[in-house]
Amino acid sequence: MIYFDMKAKILKTLIPILLIFSILKILNSCGNIEETTSCFPNQLISVQINISLPAYYQLQNVGGWVYISEQQSGTRGLIIYRASATSFKIYDRNAPHICPDTNTTLEVEGGTLVICKKDNAKWFLMSGAPAEVSPYALKQYYYSFNFNSNSNILNIYN
Incomplete structure (x- = not known):
């Protein structure tokens, strides 16, 4: 007992x-949960662009990309990539695997890779998947775009 x-x-x-x-x-x-380092800045993302404007002309073609650094586009801005005739990829320009500093702003290289100059981490522009160094994919944001209208307004948000 x-x-x-x-x-x-x-x-x-x-x-x-x-x-x-x-x-x-x-x-x-x-x-x-968002698969970024814990010090990744959490910013309001709310951008509206007209891809018919000359500054965004590259987004009218599949494989085209642009940087966005407008108000409410995060701390370092965004990379917008036209993935197909009916889809975009919207990436944050902060490196997802290390705490932000002056050398961690992401840049597109050769139209196929996104790189971090600080540690040479690389991601595939088409998918955001890591190619070298980082265990995390690029941070992506939501968008809406009416592919059946002539408005050409791309709304980006989180």
């Missing part, structure tokens, strides 16, 4: 401890 009482006390002590550790593990794993 003493054995069962002792076992019950151990279980009563162990179960709450295991539960606390499980909850902490779950909360910690949700800290990088």
